[in-house]
Amino acid sequence: MDLAYIPSPPQDTWYLFDLIPLRGYALSIIVGIIVACWITEARLRRRGAPAGTIIDLAVWAVPFGILGGRIYHLITSPEKYFGEGGEPIKAFFIWEGGLGIPGAVAMGGLGVWIACRKSPISFAMVAGAIAPALPVAQAIGRIGNWFNQELYGLPTTLPWGLEIDRAHQINIIPPEYYGAAAYHPTFLYELLWNLGIALVVWQLDRHFKFGRGRAFAIYVLGYGLGRFWIEGLRIDPANDFLGLRVNEWMALAMVVAAVIYLLRVQGKQEVLVSDGEGGYRVVDWDSDEGVAMTKALDESKHDKGEPDDDTSDTEKSEETDGEAVATDDPPSNDESGPTK
Secondary structure (H helix, E strand, O other): OOOOOEOOOOOOEEEEOOOEEEEHHHHHHHHHHHHHHHHHHHHHHHOOOOOOHHHHHHHHHHHHHHHHHHHHHHHHOOHHHHOOOOOHHHHHOHHHOOOOHHHHHHHHHHHHHHHHHOOOOOHHHHHHHHOOHHHHHHHHHOHHHHHHOOOOEOEOOOOOOEOOOHHHOOOOOOHHHOOOOOEOOHHHHHHHHHHHHHHHHHHHHHHHOEOOOHHHHHHHHHHHHHHHHHHOOEOOOOOEEOOEEHHHHHHHHHHHHHHHHHHHOOOEOEEEEEOOOOOEEEEEOOOHHHHHHHHHHHHHHHHOOOOOOOOOHHHOEEEEOOEEEEOOOOOOOOOOOOOO
16 A cells, blocks of 8 residues: 555444444535535625525525435436446435536525525525535535545546545446556545635635626636546546536536626626615615625624624725715725635
8 A cells, every 4th residue: 555645434434322324425515515504604694684594595405406416416327226237216325425516506506596585685696605605515525425435537646646445446437447556536636626716706706796696607617617627537437428428518518608607797796785674675785875784794893803704995985074985996905804
């Protein structure tokens, strides 16, 4: 064994009280969801949403997302379940792996849209808030692939190669790749790529105050680019078309769709303000009401000794005769908020 290689975990399941199974894959997904909800809640609060808004959204988005991810996996990789020698019952064994990100995002988005119809929050506002949170959740969820020893790439001699047990090679990857000392850890590549996307989206949105879901489109663009080259390294069975895996075509479609959206759609970031009757309404962030709401929120956090979380210099206001007036001055490089 080369000590420089990344070892696979000795087990993927633990038992609580020798009865309740705790699976590494499921725990990774759950932790990712919790972290994404926490980030999104903080960003929604920054936009004037009441506390606990993410709960109302998550009860729709999470089950829809899991269902969509599983359906996408079954459509793109049906042989294990419905082909010759397949086991249809395993289509329900989500803990064994198999959640397609494109399907999860699409169906999760449908769940959010349904939740937004029952809320004053616009779908575009939620999309902007969740844009950096989603790739963080995906990054954490990818650790589950490490526990399951799945979705790895071509054999490699690089020092960060991933060791795979023999049992997770036979009848899973093409025979010509059996017995390699290490394989490309594609789960790790995607994990790091997704964290980079989260940072880029957060910084760009912080600077430019994207509206109408444009921050989410940037996430889709970045994810599609990364998924395309990482997918090309993988050797797990997959359907292909015209020389590319189906997921590579899907990644290209995501990139094209995101670019078209960014070129065609413009709009300011929105925030929620009180309507004076116990409800909320949506306004532009740089409107008088939006600036006043942001200023009041900043002062409240300052009084409580809390750090600013998502404040950018374009969001600052100038004091004129005791009134807050939005400024369009370009952002300064002298100030920055702490990372969430």
